[in-house]
Amino acid sequence: MNTEALATDKAIRETVIAVHRWTDDLFSFKTTRPQGYQFTAGQYARLGLATDSDPIWRAYSITSAPDDDYLEYYSVTVPGGAFTTLLKDIKPGDGIWTEKQSYGFMTADRFSDGDELWMLSTGTGLGPFVSILRDPMAWKKFRHLVLVHCVRHAKEFAYQDQLFALQKNSPEGLAKLHIVQSATRETENRSGRLSGRITSLLENGELEKKVGIPITTASSRIMLCGNPEMIEDTRRILHLRGLRPCRRALPGQFVTENYW
Ligand SMILES: Cc1cc2nc3c(=O)[nH]c(=O)nc-3n(C[C@H](O)[C@H](O)[C@H](O)COP(=O)(O)OP(=O)(O)OC[C@H]3O[C@@H](n4cnc5c(N)ncnc54)[C@H](O)[C@@H]3O)c2cc1C
Known part of the structure; x- marks a missing residue:
């Protein structure tokens, strides 16, 4: 070696x-x-x-x-x-x-305002959101934290026990955590789970209906992580709804991180 x-x-x-x-x-x-x-x-x-x-x-x-x-x-x-x-x-x-150095800009302090932080992930794209949810910053900054994890098979819902424990034990006065799981290749999903891709769930309104909060330019701030195809397609959907990516000089409503 x-x-x-x-x-x-x-x-x-x-x-x-x-x-x-x-x-x-x-x-x-x-x-x-x-x-x-x-x-x-x-x-x-x-x-x-x-x-x-x-x-x-x-x-x-x-x-x-x-x-x-x-x-x-x-x-x-x-x-x-x-x-x-x-x-x-x-x-x-x-x-x-x-x-020795850490990298990346998909952090909660990227957004200067907003009431809800939506974290949309596919597969291992869940990773950064686990860290964000283990840290107090986003819990204090937003009123609602919405974690969406999309996988192919239900057995791929990693970290779910830890995430549901965070949801259950979140202290009074901090944000409310919403967890949405979607498995695209399961014929039958456990109650409460969805079964479509993130893009379909956004286009048919199922995601917002499930959470009970609409995505708006005024109050939604969104992070997208994982499969580049999901990110590209979601970016297009968000654009059509008036949301814009955060740029260095221009505040926007969403940030993205492609894994490949
Ligand atoms: C900013 C950033 C953060 C990343 N964080 C993670 C992470 O936390 N966990 C993680 O597993 N990977 C992560 N990746 C991907 C990781 O860096 C490698 O690409 C991955 O481990 C595959 O490397 P490899 O050499 O084995 O495959 P390669 O020979 O590099 O093959 C790459 C191919 O594998 C597929 N692929 C790569 N990554 C993934 C993935 N995560 N899920 C499904 N398919 C994939 C794609 O088809 C890609 O074209 C991240 C990538 C980036 C750019």
């Missing part, structure tokens, strides 16, 4: 401390946290694995809270994927390179 190649001022070798397997190809893992490592909930880290030739680096959303003393990530194994073929077998005690 060409580990020396990775030992730069930019990155540090951390240790895997726990691995949780949700399904055969979905898992979360925790690592030690580099000393002084700073991030805002919603940001991502860059992780590196050494190979016999060149080291491989990939972006990973952090799912732990900014004040946890470890870093946690949620990953899928991509069949034949250069990085995840190595990552899928990690176990406690293994090393993983972590860039």
Whole structure:
């Protein structure tokens, strides 16, 4: 293993401390946290694995809270994927390179106003929202937090126990958390779940009906994370409804993060 190649001022070798397997190809893992490592909930880290030739680096959303003393990530194994073929077998005690800097702009402080924060995710795009919900910032900033997680099969609803626990135990006076789960390939969904893609649920009004809150330019602020096709199609739907992306100089109503 060409580990020396990775030992730069930019990155540090951390240790895997726990691995949780949700399904055969979905898992979360925790690592030690580099000393002084700073991030805002919603940001991502860059992780590196050494190979016999060149080291491989990939972006990973952090799912732990900014004040946890470890870093946690949620990953899928991509069949034949250069990085995840190595990552899928990690176990406690293994090393993983972590860039000392955190990245990304999909954070609750991107929005200067708004009453409701909608977090729309597909698959592992849930990751940054787990961190956002584990941190007090968004709970204080908004009146409603709406988490939408869309997967193919119900077994892919990772983190749901933790998320429903957050919903149940949220302190009085903070935002109300709404959790909407949709599994697109289940013929029968457990009561309360939806069964369409995010784009269909937006177009046919089912999503807003389920939550009981309309999406408006005045009060809705939206984050989109995961599959680029979902993001592109949703962006088009939001545009038609008058919502605009946040730009550096121009406040808008939504921010996006494509995973590939
Ligand atoms: C800002 C950012 C944050 C990211 N955060 C995460 C994260 O928290 N968890 C995570 O699993 N991945 C995340 N990714 C994707 C991750 O960086 C890698 O692309 C992924 O691990 C696959 O790497 P690979 O080398 O195994 O596959 P590659 O050989 O790079 O193959 C890439 C192909 O795999 C598919 N793919 C990549 N990522 C995913 C995914 N997450 N779900 C489904 N299909 C995918 C796409 O078809 C893509 O074309 C993120 C990407 C970005 C840009």
